[in-house]
Amino acid sequence: MTVVFKKTPVLRDVPLHYCPGCGHGIVHRMVSEVIEELGIQDKCAGVAPVGCAVFAYNYFDVDMYEAAHGRAPAVATGFKRVHPDHYIFTYQGDGDLASIGTAEIVHAAHRGEKITTIFINNAIYGMTGGQMAPTTLVGQKTTTSPLGRDKDHCGEPIRMAEMLATISGSAFIARCALNSTPNLIKTKAAIKKAFETQIARKGFSMVEILSPCPTNWGKSPAEAMDWIADAMIPYYPLGTFKEV
Amino acid sequence: MAKKLMKGCEAIAEAAIQAGCRYFFGYPITPQNDIPEYMSLRLPQVGGCFLQAESELAAINMVYGAGGAGARVMTSSSSPGISLKQEGISTCAAAEIPCVVVNMMRGGPGLGNIQASQGDYFQAVKGGGHGDYHLIVYAPSSIQEACDMMQKAFDVADQYRTPVMILADGLIGQMMEPVELKTNPDLVLPEKPWAATGYTPGGKKPRSVLNSLYIETEDLDQLLERLFARYAVIEANEQMWETYNTEGAEYILCAYGTVARVCKAAIRILGEQGVKAGLVRPISLWPFPSKAVHDAIVQDSVKEALTVEVSSGQMVEDIRLAVNGERPVQFMGKAGSYIPTAEEIAERILQMRRG
Numbered sequence: 001m002t003v004v005f006k007k008t009p010v011l012r013d014v015p016l017h018y019c020p021g022c023g024h025g026i027v028h029r030m031v032s033e034v035i036e037e038l039g040i041q042d043k044c045a046g047v048a049p050v051g052c053a054v055f056a057y058n059y060f061d062v063d064m065y066e067a068a069h070g071r072a073p074a075v076a077t078g079f080k081r082v083h084p085d086h087y088i089f090t091y092q093g094d095g096d097l098a099s100i101g102t103a104e105i106v107h108a109a110h111r112g113e114k115i116t117t118i119f120i121n122n123a124i125y126g127m128t129g130g131q132m133a134p135t136t137l138v139g140q141k142t143t144t145s146p147l148g149r150d151k152d153h154c155g156e157p158i159r160m161a162e163m164l165a166t167i168s169g170s171a172f173i174a175r176c177a178l179n180s181t182p183n184l185i186k187t188k189a190a191i192k193k194a195f196e197t198q199i200a201r202k203g204f205s206m207v208e209i210l211s212p213c214p215t216n217w218g219k220s221p222a223e224a225m226d227w228i229a230d231a232m233i234p235y236y237p238l239g240t241f242k243e244v
Numbered sequence: 245m246a247k248k249l250m251k252g253c254e255a256i257a258e259a260a261i262q263a264g265c266r267y268f269f270g271y272p273i274t275p276q277n278d279i280p281e282y283m284s285l286r287l288p289q290v291g292g293c294f295l296q297a298e299s300e301l302a303a304i305n306m307v308y309g310a311g312g313a314g315a316r317v318m319t320s321s322s323s324p325g326i327s328l329k330q331e332g333i334s335t336c337a338a339a340e341i342p343c344v345v346v347n348m349m350r351g352g353p354g355l356g357n358i359q360a361s362q363g364d365y366f367q368a369v370k371g372g373g374h375g376d377y378h379l380i381v382y383a384p385s386s387i388q389e390a391c392d393m394m395q396k397a398f399d400v401a402d403q404y405r406t407p408v409m410i411l412a413d414g415l416i417g418q419m420m421e422p423v424e425l426k427t428n429p430d431l432v433l434p435e436k437p438w439a440a441t442g443y444t445p446g447g448k449k450p451r452s453v454l455n456s457l458y459i460e461t462e463d464l465d466q467l468l469e470r471l472f473a474r475y476a477v478i479e480a481n482e483q484m485w486e487t488y489n490t491e492g493a494e495y496i497l498c499a500y501g502t503v504a505r506v507c508k509a510a511i512r513i514l515g516e517q518g519v520k521a522g523l524v525r526p527i528s529l530w531p532f533p534s535k536a537v538h539d540a541i542v543q544d545s546v547k548e549a550l551t552v553e554v555s556s557g558q559m560v561e562d563i564r565l566a567v568n569g570e571r572p573v574q575f576m577g578k579a580g581s582y583i584p585t586a587e588e589i590a591e592r593i594l595q596m597r598r599g
């Protein structure tokens with residue numbers, strides 16, 4: 001009998017707390033597989049964010065930090081400067097990375113910090129109950145934009161991948177999505193590339209991942225995947241924005 | 245080793261290196277810039293790393309990362325910057341990360357000024373960041389003492405897995421004094437099996453989880469019980485103070501940091517006029533040396549105590565708690581950066597004597 005699918009050893013044997021149809025679990029699996037495939041589990045550490053992925057320190061079977069809201073890149077910097085031969089990733093949501101933690105992510109990229117950031121863009125604050133994020137689409141209804149995001153009132157959604165790609169210290173920046181099988185394959189490949197960029201000491205690497213939050217979008221898991229294709233991808237183009 | 249004339253900030257930085265500190269993350273702010281400047285040149289020479297962070301928030305979170313990775317690490321700042329660090333200080337206290345934070349206090353609130361001050365006593369000793377925790381807080385009154393304190397600070401930080409703050413007024417950082425810097429070539433750093441240094445499943449070292457989130461009530465209770473049991477040990481073992489001329493004194497001055505030196509000069513002036521005054525100087529502000537303060541003030545010979553601070557009166561509350569009404573404790577001090585002269589302090593004691 002051939003095994004076609006098995007648990008990756010880099011994910012611990014504990015129940016995940018994510019909602020049905022959530023993208024976080026999918027990305028956890030991909031990050032774990034990449035760590036396994038690259039054979040770096042014993043030299044890798046991770047930083048969990050404040051957000052729905054706050055318990056990620058329970059899920060990845062590597063040394064883990066839990067950072068204050070938005071500060072994961074600074075925490076990763078401290079680790080990496082002490083252990084330059086080890087690898088570290090931050091795992092951050094869009095409130096965490098694109099709002100409260102903008103200074104930390106921009107300057108980690110600017111220093112060319114040799115860390116990898118997994119950035120979950122679900123266009124919303126999942127954990128706190130569906131408030132508007134900087135990435136929320138114009139017109140998108142959230143609990144703090146009940147009539148839909150109004151760009152004259154609070155601007156248009158921020159495109160982090162494009163922005164960070166302009167910074168010379170960034171070495172690999174890509175945006176992927178979880179909405180289809182081809183996109184899942186590309187997402188995993190990008191995550192692998194990001195870790196390889198770190199291993200090659202080229203500079204900062206980040207993969208932005210358009211990820212469903214059916215709970216706070218008020219959609220079924222299937223509708224949420226469609227919404228990524230129909231609403232998010234047109235505003236957030238997929239692709240590699242920087243590769244050195 | 246021979247004494248060398250050194251500026252306070254530079255001496256503190258070198259003493260930290262001698263104490264095993266190899267990582268420094270900071271952001272410029274007056275009056276402590278000589279610490280990061282010195283570190284930026286020296287740390288690479290000893291195989292360490294200096295990094296200028298984008299903000300104090302980032303700096304203290306880098307300290308969290310480096311301390312969690314097992315290194316001896318330090319940051320320094322001055323009052324407004326220390327306010328920004330409070331998020332990370334509270335995180336480090338909860339995540340049990342050893343580290344050293346230097347505050348060269350300047351006048352506040354807000355941007356205040358850039359002169360020496362003691363306005364951050366409450367912030368350092370009573371909390372600062374959110375939640376139930378303590379820092380070990382040391383207050384040097386000379387550059388030599390500050391240097392000697394650095395070794396102690398890094399050692400107790402590791403021993404108790406806690407952040408330690410050096411609370412100095414800006415004068416300590418800016419003045420020059422002769423110091424003897426103790427080198428420590430045989431320094432052996434403690435093992436840190438809890439640190440993030442790489443984890444092999446099934447290996448000897450457990451997986452490191454450096455964390456300040458305890459979502460279940462019972463789990464947070466357990467953390468706090470562990471922390472407060474540790475704080476009790478610290479209170480029992482780590483109090484530091486100096487008494488000067490206290491035996492049989494009529495008046496006791498209470499002060500910490502540079503002001504305590506001005507108090508000593510006042511005591512000499514008073515002595516020349518036949519008035520016997522003494523000084524009790526807390527060196528550890530937390531744990532506060534309550535019994536030492538009590539015993540210095542509550543003696544038959546003592547009529548009254550006078551606390552002198554460069555603030556509107558902060559440590560005086562702890563002095564009064566220690567004395568518990570057994571003697572009157574007066575206060576002398578002004579917010580901002582007004583440092584009283586020895587003559588003014590002596591005059592105030594003479595006034596108290598006249599009644």
Ligand SMILES: Cc1ncc(C[n+]2csc(CCOP(=O)(O)OP(=O)(O)O)c2C)c(N)n1
Nearest residue numbers: 050051052069093094095096124125126127
């Ligand atoms: C300093 C601070 N501010 C606010 C919060 C509350 N908070 C928790 S999670 C969160 C939003 C996280 O949203 P995002 O980063 O998009 O992650 P998601 O839950 O969507 O994955 C906020 C604001 C906090 N924990 N700390």
Ligand code: SF4
Nearest residue numbers: 018019022052126213
């Ligand atoms: S709230 Fe949204 S992001 Fe959070 S776990 Fe549920 S689906 Fe996922």
Ligand SMILES: [Mg+2]
Nearest residue numbers: 093094124126
């Ligand atoms: Mg989000």
